Amino acid sequence: MATTSTARTAPSVTGHPADRLLDAIERVGSPVCVxxxxxxxxxxxxxxRSLPEVVGIQRFSEGVVDAVAGRAAAVKxxxxxxxxxxxxxxxxxxxxAARARSRDLVVILDAKRGDIGVxxxxxxxxxxxxxxxxxxxxxxxxxxxxxxxxxxxxxxxVLVRTSNPDGGLVQSLRLDDGRTVAExxxxxxxKAGDESVGASGFSDVGxxxxxxxxxxxxxxxxxxxxxxxxxxxxxxxGGSADDVRACFRGDGRGAVITASRSxxxxxxxxxxxxxxxVAEAAARFRAEVAEVVRAPR
Amino acid sequence: MATTSTARTAPSVTGHPADRLLDAIERVGSPVCVxxxxxxxxxxxxxxRSLPEVVGIQRFSEGVVDAVAGRAAAVKxxxxxxxxxxxxxxxxxxxxAARARSRDLVVILDAKRGDIGVxxxxxxxxxxxxxxxxxxxxxxxxxxxxxxxxxxxxxxxVLVRTSNPDGGLVQSLRLDDGRTVAExxxxxxxKAGDESVGASGFSDVGxxxxxxxxxxxxxxxxxxxxxxxxxxxxxxxGGSADDVRACFRGDGRGAVITASRSxxxxxxxxxxxxxxxVAEAAARFRAEVAEVVRAPR
Numbered sequence: 268m269a270t271t272s273t274a275r276t277a278p279s280v281t282g283h284p285a286d287r288l289l290d291a292i293e294r295v296g297s298p299v300c301v302x303x304x305x306x307x308x309x310x311x312x313x314x315x316r317s318l319p320e321v322v323g324i325q326r327f328s329e330g331v332v333d334a335v336a337g338r339a340a341a342v343k344x345x346x347x348x349x350x351x352x353x354x355x356x357x358x359x360x361x362x363x364a365a366r367a368r369s370r371d372l373v374v375i376l377d378a379k380r381g382d383i384g385v386x387x388x389x390x391x392x393x394x395x396x397x398x399x400x401x402x403x404x405x406x407x408x409x410x411x412x413x414x415x416x417x418x419x420x421x422x423x424x425v426l427v428r429t430s431n432p433d434g435g436l437v438q439s440l441r442l443d444d445g446r447t448v449a450e451x452x453x454x455x456x457x458k459a460g461d462e463s464v465g466a467s468g469f470s471d472v473g474x475x476x477x478x479x480x481x482x483x484x485x486x487x488x489x490x491x492x493x494x495x496x497x498x499x500x501x502x503x504x505g506g507s508a509d510d511v512r513a514c515f516r517g518d519g520r521g522a523v524i525t526a527s528r529s530x531x532x533x534x535x536x537x538x539x540x541x542x543x544x545v546a547e548a549a550a551r552f553r554a555e556v557a558e559v560v561r562a563p564r
Numbered sequence: 565m566a567t568t569s570t571a572r573t574a575p576s577v578t579g580h581p582a583d584r585l586l587d588a589i590e591r592v593g594s595p596v597c598v599x600x601x602x603x604x605x606x607x608x609x610x611x612x613r614s615l616p617e618v619v620g621i622q623r624f625s626e627g628v629v630d631a632v633a634g635r636a637a638a639v640k641x642x643x644x645x646x647x648x649x650x651x652x653x654x655x656x657x658x659x660x661a662a663r664a665r666s667r668d669l670v671v672i673l674d675a676k677r678g679d680i681g682v683x684x685x686x687x688x689x690x691x692x693x694x695x696x697x698x699x700x701x702x703x704x705x706x707x708x709x710x711x712x713x714x715x716x717x718x719x720x721x722v723l724v725r726t727s728n729p730d731g732g733l734v735q736s737l738r739l740d741d742g743r744t745v746a747e748x749x750x751x752x753x754x755k756a757g758d759e760s761v762g763a764s765g766f767s768d769v770g771x772x773x774x775x776x777x778x779x780x781x782x783x784x785x786x787x788x789x790x791x792x793x794x795x796x797x798x799x800x801x802g803g804s805a806d807d808v809r810a811c812f813r814g815d816g817r818g819a820v821i822t823a824s825r826s827x828x829x830x831x832x833x834x835x836x837x838x839x840x841x842v843a844e845a846a847a848r849f850r851a852e853v854a855e856v857v858r859a860p861r
Contacts, residue, residue, distance in 0.1 A: 304682065304683065306682060345683055345686075347677075347679055347682075347683040347684070347685075347686035347687045347690070348682075348683070348686055350654075350686065350687065350690045350694075351686040351687075351689045351690045351693070351694075353654055353655070353658060353690065353693075353694040354651040354652065354654040354655040354658070355651065356654075357647075357650055357651040357653075357654045358650070358651040361650060361651070377683075379677070379678050379679050379703075380644075380676070381676050381678065381703050381723075382644055382676050383726065383728040383730075383731075384728070385601065385603060385644075385645075386601065386642055386644040386645070386674075387644070388644075389642075389644035389645055389647065389648040390644045390647065390648075392648045393644070393647045393648045393650065396648070396650075397648075397650040406676075406678050406703045406705055407705075407734065408703055408704075408705045408723060408726075408734055408735070409723070409726050409728060409730065409731055409734075410728065410729075410730025410731055410732075410733040410734060411730055411733070412728060412729065412730040413728075413730070426678075426705060426706070429680065429705075429706050431680040431681070431706060431707065431709060431710075432707075432709065433680075433706060433707025433708055433709040433710070434680075434706055434707055435707075436707040436708070436752055437704065437705055437706075437707060437745070437748065437749060437752065438705070440739055440745065440748055441739060441740045442737055442738060442739055442740060443738045443739060443740050443742075445740075448734070448737065448745055451734065451737055452734060455733055455734065
């Protein structure tokens, strides 16, 4: 047996998860989320020289949390980047999540889990009990029972339309009623989500919608008026301001724009002041997206 | 930081993953896999009385591995049941996987991961480097780039048609060309899988096909002649011998039937001899499925 010291975090949240996320957006003045996808080869040299790999990944991620606190509403933690280090990586992920929560950041666990029955319950228990995640990304291919356990005071972002090159192979297939598969998944999400809508008017079931298909995003927005869209792909992954505009409702609410590499790796490899550089990149990202939201439509 | 002692397993396999699985089936004389989905409340009283929860989960799973070795071709390890215990659970899962490999069982990691780019690479690295898994279950909603990293000497079972009540909500939608979504995913899987076919004639991309929709299974079999079907749901989950027959090719090959609860919990809670009871249940399961394969069609 391993002898890890991972304390189980006592769940600490109150209120509806959509309201908590919208409150955080209000607080920082821009609907932005920073994706923490740490990769050892891209870390600052000062960490790479002095630390074992998984320790470096944790320290770097904690530094990013400190840099973006007060500038971003949420952080999205990429589970894969930690899981590749096994049990130690799992412990590091829990530590980073706890640090984010202590800095008043909404924690989105980007785990893309998707199972049923007792397995789905267990995954949800991990997201809640180990990482104290406000929201978890999940795959909807198995239907609403795959994401139901991730609700109950927390939120689930269901993959609806992803921006990767292969994403359309399944998601853009055309049904006999004229909808795409992604649009059918969107309607399933909207229907399931109506069971729990917060004071903000948004549901505890949100949708992952990639930033590089603005026409698709507009069609999905119409089908999911009460879903918060989690929109990855801003910046390094190719999404522009125009691409993300379609993800918002007419009132400028309802989407959280995520940037990862363009913020967290915004430093020179040899810089000693990498945290400052990340903080500046986060501030620029916040301002840029705030401008998109304010722009007349 | 946690101070786990999880040694990183040196990958140890050679040959094509489909050939390895079919060889194991040949060796035990029946295409059966035992699903290890341990749940604390169902463990033998003798373990529950004396051990902390995650230690009990590990010991139980190792006992199941010993009981089914030589009787099953493979074990399917349900990642969720371990992940719920955080870093310690991750370490326990690695230990159980190592035990299974040492007993000549093919290791199927039931993780249902699904991501893209560097995240998919990291998940695949975890499956390979931490758990030394021969095969991993993955979700195909993001397209072939989501499961490509899980290949390279290992195999990926892509979710095509699941047997849960909600499974049809997306998977049975009808496309404008008459196919269901599951059938379209099947063709995507077959096409991607053709890139790597072993000496056995089967691909390193397989398909998860639930046991409770025989008509669906037959339609999927026609579309995926070179895919090994991983068929959960035999026994406790409702699938019968007739239900699974349609998953095999005409030559009686090409499917691996999985039973979980009906084998691993086949003991009286107070029994001291629970390992013997699991071994007997595995032997019955092996004989029952061998009968299905031999039956004239």
